[in-house]
Amino acid sequence: MFELLExxxxxxxxxxxxxxxxxxxxxxxxxxxxxxxEVQRDPQKEYGDHVIGHKPGDGHQYILFIGHxxxxxxxxxxxxxxxxxxxxxxxxxxxxxxxxxxxxLLFALEALKSTAxxxxxxxxxxVVFNSDEEVLSPTSRPIIESRAKQAQAACVFEPARxxxxxxxxxxxxxxxxxxxxxxxxxAGAQPEDGRSAVEELAHKIVALHALTDPSTGTNVNVGVIRxxxxxxxxxxxxxxxxxxxxxxxxxxxxxxxxxxxxxxxQLVPDTxxxxxxxxxxxxxxxxxxxxxxxxxxxxAGRELGLDLRGIATGGGSDGNHxxxxxxxxxxxxPQGGGAHSDREYxxxxxxxxxxxxxxxxxxxxxxxx
Numbered sequence: 001m002f003e004l005l006e007x008x009x010x011x012x013x014x015x016x017x018x019x020x021x022x023x024x025x026x027x028x029x030x031x032x033x034x035x036x037x038e039v040q041r042d043p044q045k046e047y048g049d050h051v052i053g054h055k056p057g058d059g060h061q062y063i064l065f066i067g068h069x070x071x072x073x074x075x076x077x078x079x080x081x082x083x084x085x086x087x088x089x090x091x092x093x094x095x096x097x098x099x100x101x102x103x104x105l106l107f108a109l110e111a112l113k114s115t116a117x118x119x120x121x122x123x124x125x126x127v128v129f130n131s132d133e134e135v136l137s138p139t140s141r142p143i144i145e146s147r148a149k150q151a152q153a154a155c156v157f158e159p160a161r162x163x164x165x166x167x168x169x170x171x172x173x174x175x176x177x178x179x180x181x182x183x184x185x186x187a188g189a190q191p192e193d194g195r196s197a198v199e200e201l202a203h204k205i206v207a208l209h210a211l212t213d214p215s216t217g218t219n220v221n222v223g224v225i226r227x228x229x230x231x232x233x234x235x236x237x238x239x240x241x242x243x244x245x246x247x248x249x250x251x252x253x254x255x256x257x258x259x260x261x262x263x264x265x266q267l268v269p270d271t272x273x274x275x276x277x278x279x280x281x282x283x284x285x286x287x288x289x290x291x292x293x294x295x296x297x298x299x300a301g302r303e304l305g306l307d308l309r310g311i312a313t314g315g316g317s318d319g320n321h322x323x324x325x326x327x328x329x330x331x332x333x334p335q336g337g338g339a340h341s342d343r344e345y346x347x348x349x350x351x352x353x354x355x356x357x358x359x360x361x362x363x364x365x366x367x368x369x
């Protein structure tokens with residue numbers, strides 16, 4: 001198990017490192033074929049190819065598994081800090097987000113195939129290993145949605161939450177870019193001839209942050225701003241990137257419209273604003289069906305002496321897409337922390353532990369009529 005994890009972690013595979021992501025895809029495709037899957041590659045130019053596996057079944061059950069191959073780290077990261085185990089933790093780029101989850105899934109399927117071959121044969125399975133999740137899955141979203149429409153359940157192998165919780169609810173995520181154009185002028189000699197793009201953007205930033213409402217779980221954050229070139233020049237351009245988190249679809253629609261209204265409003269004469277982006281991940285909401293999936297996972301946990309719980313989180317994942325069409329459980333991967341940083345790790349014991357839970361859950365789920 002750790003040999004596979006090490007091989008995956010020790011490949012630089014940032015989202016835009018197509019060669020590296022494709023190398024990871026080659027390893028995973030080979031593993032899926034060995035598990036009886038028919039594998040196809042969805043070719044991409046900017047990102048790595050998506051790896052899609054399908055295993056036919058002869059029963060009525062059909063389940064979807066989702067994991068992403070890309071990380072946020074630049075080329076050369078592996079050379080600086082390759083995979084290593086120290087004490088009860090394993091470290092390395094992408095080890096928790098989400099090479100650990102992918103490794104756990106593959107070993108769970110292998111365990112089910114060897115210990116319950118009839119169950120394994122009966123259940124139809126799809127696996128989507130996508131290459132662009134860290135940039136909000138622009139090319140893989142249609143694939144995930146298409147497969148989710150056919151499935152009766154979906155499992156996403158993002159890491160467990162800090163206390164080992166599975167994820168049953170995620171906020172929707174929006175990304176927006178504002179580009180403001182004004183007119184340059186000398187800030188001392190002819191300021192009246194200028195139209196400050198920075199001033200216009202400043203008004204918009206204040207209005208955007210005012211959309212944050214903790215009572216509804218709404219957060220709007222302008223996290224990146226740029227503008228102007230010199231302090232003695234009225235800025236003719238300004239730029240901002242905005243992150244949005246919303247708890248419900250109706251709120252998402254409302255916030256999206258209000259952001260568009262803010263972008264369209266003009267407070268500094270003769271300035272213009274171009275807005276791009278939108279809600280990229282719809283909210284993932286708990287349902288009675290997803291609660292039943294969690295109940296089966298909890299039963300599997302009890303067999304192993306584990307008290308497993310579900311939790312809501314503010315981060316988005318491909319589970320947000322799948323959940324629009326089928327009951328979905330996320331956080332199926334191992335416990336760890338430090339994602340997207342040089343402190344990233346997994347708790348070693350939880351890698352096999354979560355894989356066992358997944359295998360037991362699948363055996364239980366396959367018997368549901």
